[in-house]
Amino acid sequence: MEKISVVNKKLQIPNHVVIPFIEGDGIGKEIWQATYPVIDAAVNKAYQGRKKIIWQEVLAGEKAFEKTGEWLPKETLHAIYEAKVALKGPLTTPVGGGIRSLNVALRQELDLFACVRPVRYFTGIPSPLKEPEKTDMVIFRENTEDVYAGIEFEKDSPEVKELIEILTNQFDVTKIRFPKTSAIGIKPISKEGSQRLIGAAIEYAITQKLPTVTLVHKGNIMKFTEGGFKKWGYELAETKYADYCFTMNQYQSILLKDGKEAATNALNEAMTHKIIVNDVIADNFLQQILLNPANFSVIATCNLNGDYISDALAAQVGGIGIAPGANINYNTGHAIFEATHGTAPDIAGLGKANPCSLLLSAVMLLDYLDCSKAGALITAAIEKALAQGYVTADFAAMLPAATLQTTAQFGAHLQKLIEEA
Numbered sequence: 001m002e003k004i005s006v007v008n009k010k011l012q013i014p015n016h017v018v019i020p021f022i023e024g025d026g027i028g029k030e031i032w033q034a035t036y037p038v039i040d041a042a043v044n045k046a047y048q049g050r051k052k053i054i055w056q057e058v059l060a061g062e063k064a065f066e067k068t069g070e071w072l073p074k075e076t077l078h079a080i081y082e083a084k085v086a087l088k089g090p091l092t093t094p095v096g097g098g099i100r101s102l103n104v105a106l107r108q109e110l111d112l113f114a115c116v117r118p119v120r121y122f123t124g125i126p127s128p129l130k131e132p133e134k135t136d137m138v139i140f141r142e143n144t145e146d147v148y149a150g151i152e153f154e155k156d157s158p159e160v161k162e163l164i165e166i167l168t169n170q171f172d173v174t175k176i177r178f179p180k181t182s183a184i185g186i187k188p189i190s191k192e193g194s195q196r197l198i199g200a201a202i203e204y205a206i207t208q209k210l211p212t213v214t215l216v217h218k219g220n221i222m223k224f225t226e227g228g229f230k231k232w233g234y235e236l237a238e239t240k241y242a243d244y245c246f247t248m249n250q251y252q253s254i255l256l257k258d259g260k261e262a263a264t265n266a267l268n269e270a271m272t273h274k275i276i277v278n279d280v281i282a283d284n285f286l287q288q289i290l291l292n293p294a295n296f297s298v299i300a301t302c303n304l305n306g307d308y309i310s311d312a313l314a315a316q317v318g319g320i321g322i323a324p325g326a327n328i329n330y331n332t333g334h335a336i337f338e339a340t341h342g343t344a345p346d347i348a349g350l351g352k353a354n355p356c357s358l359l360l361s362a363v364m365l366l367d368y369l370d371c372s373k374a375g376a377l378i379t380a381a382i383e384k385a386l387a388q389g390y391v392t393a394d395f396a397a398m399l400p401a402a403t404l405q406t407t408a409q410f411g412a413h414l415q416k417l418i419e420e421a
Contacts, residue, residue: 004084004369006333011084013369015051020058020079024089026343027353027407028061032089034355034411038378039362041418046374056083060102061091072102077109085335087365089358090343103338104150107143110334112327113193114200115141117310117340118364124386125318126398135293135316138210140201141306142229143327145193148303151186160184189225189302191232198233200330201300202241205275213237213245215279216301216309229302230279237277246270248278286312310340321353321394324360326368337365351406352393356382359414381417385410 002014153160167173219227237245255263314323325340366375389402
């Protein structure tokens with residue numbers, strides 16, 4: 001069986017491709033059982049046997065620990081590394097183990113620097129917004145740096161005492177309010193890490209013909225880390241992507257030099273054939289996605305901001321039960337597509353779980369594998385089912401007239417819609 005390879009940053013994909021999958025913990029098993037027949041039906045319908053996915057189970061999480069004594073076996077990492085891509089369900093966070101988060105560990109081990117989260121509304125889904133259909137954007141969240149690097153030192157530890165002493169005595173730091181009782185965390189944000197993430201966001205906007213890329217940051221407070229993210233993003237847009245982008249940094253320069261009319265004319269002219277790269281302070285952005293969501297199309301942001309923003313936007317369109325996600329290294333081709341919600345152990349095995357997050361992540365996987373025709377069949381089936389009121393328990397509670405379906409029934413319904421399409 002041929003494997004996926006990468007030539008000049010472009011995937012070379014065999015027609016019959018092996019894809020590792022991680023079932024996941026909690027509700028992972030039942031959403032996987034509802035998902036893979038839908039994917040197989042869509043691929044078969046779209047390509048009539050010319051293309052096929054061969055699923056290969058690899059272990060991580062509780063199932064891996066029970067069988068191997070390890071939460072994330074080396075064999076799993078090797079299998080995904082060799083296959084280039086994988087699809088995974090939700091994983092629990094080990095208690096008392098050496099891994100803070102299995103999801104973070106997978107991202108860091110494979111250097112999956114871009115967390116990509118499309119957010120859109122599906123007709124029929126309950127939303128707290130009056131016009132949720134205006135929310136349609138893609139988040140590019142830096143995945144390997146920021147506070148998620150896990151560089152922390154516990155209160156009262158020898159390391160934190162030494163670090164505070166160095167900061168105080170060698171760097172004249174006077175702003176640690178309570179040095180004797182502080183824990184310390186370090187927030188690394190690099191020019192290289194920022195620019196590869198922002199570059200991926202800009203290239204996505206170019207290929208998808210989207211109008212804007214917005215850099216979301218807290219650079220007004222963290223001037224050298226998140227302020228650097230903004231600065232390096234503008235530098236990249238104005239150099240490497242100068243033929244494709246016009247930045248609000250350039251607008252401000254024209255404004256100061258030639259006045260408002262010249263700046264406005266330059267912006268209006270750029271809007272007809274270039275991507276507008278702008279920036280928004282993170283707290284203001286969280287207001288603007290409620291007030292003016294239609295103003296945004298592609299978002300590039302640091303790791304922690306991206307975590308908050310992803311869940312906030314998902315809530316606007318129905319919740320993380322219907323929010324897909326991918327973790328991608330656009331240079332090596334490695335990518336893991338995943339359900340973005342948790343393991344929900346309280347409802348595991350009850351047939352209440354919504355498989356849409358995993359299904360829509362599978363659509364992203366199919367698009368990545370140049371099988372977008374199959375992905376479109378899955379998306380259309382989900383749109384039709386939800387619009388007709390066929391929903392799982394999470395939505396049925398808010399839609400009295402809906403037809404309640406178990407996880408398995410919902411998957412079977414989608415499969416039928418695809419086969420009848």
